[in-house]
Amino acid sequence: MGTPLGDFVRARRDSTQPEDLGLPDRGRRRSPGLRRSDLATRAGISVEYLTRIEQGRDRNPSVAVVNALADALCLTPAERVHLRYLTKITGGECLGARPAPPPRQVRPAVLRTLELMEPGIAVVTNRIGDVLARTGAFEAMTRGTGLLESDTPNLTRYVFTDPRARSFFTDWDDVADEQAFDLWLGPSVDSHEWFTADLAPVAGPELTRRLNRHVVPRRGELRLNHPSGPALRLLRETLELTADAQQLVVFLPADEATAQAVDSLRCPSYDGRLRAIS
Structure with missing residues (x-):
């Protein structure tokens, strides 16, 4: 049985071409990407040890080995952070007794901070996508999209299960990659297991494929198609x-047209009150 760490190392090896690392092309390979022997040599470990890591039979590689693999694969800083996180959860350092949903409480100081951001567009979420508190402007921006229809709205569930999300998010694939990747980051391993077990049966391969790829998203400009008509471009x-x-x-308007559109969405119903879910 594999592990998150082994799956990530194997996925990055499969997606790395020998020529990208200055290695000669040795002809046809049984699988795409970098040979296991080439990666092992670059990392200074044995092929047998690399195989154990990829197959999940070694769950506690040393910090030196993890760093060597990161160097050998030429990982970006964001990918290195993800690799270290996967090493931690694979080793079982943060596993709990039984999967459970994460807490939904937001500290009063955070709610006060959010209140000070009115009439701007802002939201508090956790890593599995629960919408825990939001400004009135965020509510206005998402009105009619279906995101906030549930008593316990969740962005990840909305992206993968509500057909309206594919129309609302211009770059739906990029947003789906972001939401799937964030599931690995918490808020805890228990919560990740609880939520993915609940979501996977209805989300299907669109979720599981992204989870297994371990691709660190770029998180660029967010483009939205609001049901009332305006196209929005937002910085985050x-x-x-x-x-x-x-x-x-x-969320900050990326251009004047978006700023005007946000004002038109917000002003008719804006009452200056913070929306929070306990």
């Missing part, structure tokens, strides 16, 4: 609330 600034395993995301 994220404040990580590490102690809470939550994040505060602020």
Whole structure:
């Protein structure tokens, strides 16, 4: 049985071409990408040890080995962070007794911070996509899309199971990659297992394929097609609330047309009150 760490190393090896690392092309290979022997040589480990890692038979590689694999695969800084995280959860350092949903409480200080951002567009979520609190402008921006129809709205579930999401998000594939990747980051391994077990049967291969790819998303400009007509282009600034395993995301209009469209969506119903879910 594989592990998140082994799956990631194998996926990155399969997607790396020998010529990208200055290695000679040795002709036809049984599988795409870099040979296991080439990666092992670059990392300074044996092929047998690399095989054990990829197959999940070695769950506790040393920090030196993890760093050597990152160097050998020429991982980006974001990919290195992901590799270290997968090493931690594969080793079982943060496994709990039984899968359980994450807490939904938002600290009063965070709610106050969000309130100060009115009338801007901002939302507090956790890594599995629960929408925990939002400004009135965020509610106006998503009105009519179906995202907030549930008593416990969840962005990840919405992206993968609501057909309206494919129309709302211009770059749906990119957004789906982001939501799937964030499931690996928490808020805890238990919560990840609880949520993916609940979501996978209805989301199907669109979710599982992205989870197994371990591709670190770029998180560029967010483009939306609002049901009322305007096309929105938004920049995102994220404040990580590490102690809470939550994040505060602020959306900024990327152009004047978006700023005017947001004003038109917000003004008719804006009352200045913070929306929070307990």
